[in-house]
């Protein structure tokens with residue numbers, strides 16, 4: 001969670017870095033060359049299904065993106081070295097043996113060893129995971145460039161929402177990124193002149209127009225939910241909460257939107 005105390009005179013780099021990232025990412029949504037490449041990724045039958053309805057039916061895109069295109073990297077990934085060893089007939093042993101089971105139960109989960117902070121525009125950071133059993137390491141680079149995410153096709157909600165926003169933009173569907181400053185981000189698209197919640201990381205139908213899902217199911221205690229476009233940052237919290245009075249209580253007396261907007265414009 002970001003520390004809003006940065007607005008009170010303390011170091012504000014995490015907030016600025018986040019703003020910088022979303023600004024540069026959403027600027028890429030307006031770059032014809034990037035959009036052309038992104039559009040070429042979408043299978044023709046998915047494009048046809050997605051564009052046959054007047055309002056731009058994005059459900060086929062959501063299904064293709066989640067089920068066929070992108071891969072999710074959990075915060076505690078499995079160690080592929082240990083998993084492959086257990087799977088291999090010539091490896092440690094067969095899957096029914098005690099030694100194999102003990103390796104499998106102890107091995108697969110990797111722990112984060114370090115996070116190398118980079119440049120918010122290129123490689124934002126590199127997460128280095130280590131396996132306590134085989135000692136192998138796995139480095140997961142996190143990119144801010146859409147075409148780098150395209151190459152990797154892996155990530156968590158930030159990569160998914162950044163790329164899915166580009167995919168929708170490539171089909172002429174105006175899309176922005178929404179961040180809750182707790183631990184999640186998603187998209188909003190302009191459909192029939194209304195911004196609609198879209199979360200490519202979730203299964204349909206939850207992935208489409210279920211704005212209260214996080215508060216109802218994940219117990220989100222929002223303070224600010226912000227929507228980012230290349231030229232604007234907007235407070236969209238009311239759209240995601242049915243407990244506005246609690247959000248207001250958390251915010252206290254001071255509305256920080258004016259300052260947040262100024263930071264975004266200056267970024």
Ligand SMILES: [Zn+2]
Nearest residue numbers: 079082131134
């Ligand atoms: Zn291992």
